[in-house]
Amino acid sequence: MxxxxxxxxxxxxxxxxxxxxxxxxxxxxxxxxxxxxxxxxxxxxxxxxxxxxxxxxxxxxxxxxxxxxxxxxxxxxxxxxxxxxxxxxxxxxxxxxxxxxxxxxxxxxxxxxxxxxxxxxxxxxxxxxxxxxxxxxxxxxxxxxxxxxxxxxxxxxxxxxxxxxxxxxxxxxxxxxxxxxxxxxxxxxxxxxxxxxxxxxxxxxDEVDIAYLEKLHEITQLSTEEQQNDKDLQVVFTPLHGTAYDLVTKGLQQLHFSKVAVVEEQAQPDPEFSTVKSPNPEEHQAFSKAIDLGKQTNADILLGTDPDADRLGVAVKNSDDEYQVLTGNQLGVLLFDYIVKHIDKTKTVKPRMIKTVVTTEMGRAIAEANQVGSIDTLTGFKYIGEKINQYDMTGETFLFGFEESYGYLISSFARDKDAVQAAMMATEMAYYWKKEGKTLFDALDLLYEKYGYYLEGMTSLTLKGQEGSEQIEEILTSIRESPFVEIGGMQVTTIEDYSSSIRTLTLEEKQETITLPKENMIKYLLQDDGWVCFRPSGTEPKIKYYYGVRGTNAEDSHQRLLALKESLEERVNGIID
The missing domain is CATH 3.40.120.10 (Alpha-D-Glucose-1,6-Bisphosphate, subunit A, domain 3)
Structure with a gap:
């Protein structure tokens, strides 16, 4: 037996x-x-x-x-x-x-x-x-x-x-x-x-809720007078049958965002998540009902939180006057830029932005331009939380933390990604830019013009069961034993193997030690600020590969990203087939 x-x-x-x-x-x-x-x-x-x-x-x-x-x-x-x-x-x-x-x-x-x-x-x-x-x-x-x-x-x-x-x-x-x-x-x-x-x-x-809402009120960048005024901003919010309804609506009320329409079909908790294929704001289908309500109310911003309210998705109108969901990286750099614009640098001691190794490099570019220290961690918000805990001892100031998978933290009164905080700040940010006569897509274009056209993608491959686990390990073994020389026409300049803590500079033919903890992950750095990273999920039967580029314009970035994606899929499919 x-x-x-x-x-x-x-x-x-x-x-x-x-x-x-x-x-x-x-x-x-x-x-x-x-x-x-x-x-x-x-x-x-x-x-x-x-x-x-x-x-x-x-x-x-x-x-x-x-x-x-x-x-x-x-x-x-x-x-x-x-x-x-x-x-x-x-x-x-x-x-x-x-x-x-x-x-x-x-x-x-x-x-x-x-x-x-x-x-x-x-x-x-x-x-x-x-x-x-x-x-x-x-x-x-x-x-x-x-x-x-x-x-x-x-x-x-x-x-x-x-x-x-x-x-x-x-x-x-x-x-x-x-x-x-x-x-x-x-x-x-x-x-x-x-x-x-x-x-x-x-x-x-509700005693903990009340204390949380008091802290939530403190993160606003609005003046005391402006906080008390009703805002000319139409908001649509969906908690996707999860837990965020009370805190998000009460948080918006505290700042007098009174024009908030909630997607009623998705307001009540539902373990079946019956109105969506997946209750994940990363997947654009989750916004379909919010978009319908947005069109009815002519909303300026759509907010969607996942069931446990640690991830936030945002959709706003693009240049074609259609609602488009921002990527996690796009929303992250917009939030970071908004926060940096409003901090008092004379009173902020050693400000720090924290992101993961698979999150956009645009965050680092914004940090450097604003004299903010930027730190990379391994994938997972637990590592961002760990860095914040260290700042309690070192006296550094946590300013913002984010990851590409729609996770953001503005204030360290919580130590995990917080969609409620992010919903407040995203709404406030949309209000700020509306007063400037711009949408969040307009604001994003300003960032691209200033820092470069950063664009990122991710492919998630689900391989279930024992056979799937073996296939995932086979993929990782193959790209370690037979590493890429170029990907999508871009030459490999550095290979970072986090399982061995070795960084190989391929053009200089030398090696360095990676100081982050060991993890079963491999990252390739490419010419012209391109990069690729392979990482198996720690909680699901998946392997994910992430990729990013920095082009001269939007079309250039899209072409570079597509070349990376096709090259990676060809290699992975060849291994598992």
């Missing part, structure tokens, strides 16, 4: 197995491939947590895999935080199937170990959880969410005492603790009533 079959038998023979999971197992018995996929491995706990398809099995999100993860987290905290029991853990959850149930299960495990938990009475955004850790001074935080994944997914993210996602060094210790739990089916818990009776569970209503 194979190992996955033994695991299935263990679950199948467990007499007190949850009834819904038992029903799911019975359905899987007639589909050997599906059964194998549910049990061939344990759901991996990555650098921030775990994410997977809901259902029965060790490779699925369910109450038993969640309990096992929480059991390991409890052990880690009790070993490494002497005050963990009293400081406790705050838990939030989004609108997905089983989210509140997983939050309660987490509290039941933590309660068994005497660790106090704070759980929100109803769904909340991820950035509010990040804020709550700091506001309540808890030892850690848990967010139950699968972000913008399809409805069949859910996830479990862990935050450290700074309110930022855990980094690899912390994750490794938690994983080691999780692995000491041999049987996920027998993790000890208390009943919810017992945890409540012992005073180890505190239900949170």
């Amino acid at each position: 194979k190992n996955w079959e033994k695991m299935f038998e263990k679950w199948n023979m467990f007499t007190t197995l949850d009834e819904s999971l038992k029903s799911n197992l019975n359905k899987l018995k007639n589909d050997k491939d599906a059964l194998k996929d549910a049990f061939y491995q344990e759901l991996s706990f990555g650098t921030a947590g775990m994410r997977g398809i809901l259902g029965a099995g060790t490779n699925r999100m369910n109450i038993y895999t969640v309990r096992k993860a929480v059991n390991g987290l409890a052990d880690y905290l009790l070993t490494n935080r002497s005050d963990a029991k009293n400081r406790g853990i705050v838990i939030a959850y989004d609108s997905r199937y089983m989210s509140k149930e997983f939050a309660i299960e987490s509290a039941k495990v933590l309660g068994y170990y005497g660790i106090h938990t704070y759980v929100f009475e109803s769904l909340r955004p991820t950035p509010l959880l990040s804020f709550a850790v700091r506001h309540l001074n808890t030892a850690a935080g848990i967010m139950i969410t699968a972000s913008h994944n399809p409805p069949e997914y859910n996830g479990f993210k862990v935050y450290n005492e700074h309110g930022s996602q855990i980094v690899p060094s912390e994750a490794q210790l938690i994983v080691e603790s999780i692995q000491q739990t041999e049987d996920e089916l027998t993790v000890p818990t208390l009943e919810q009533a017992q945890v409540e009776e012992q005073g180890k569970l505190t239900w949170l209503s």
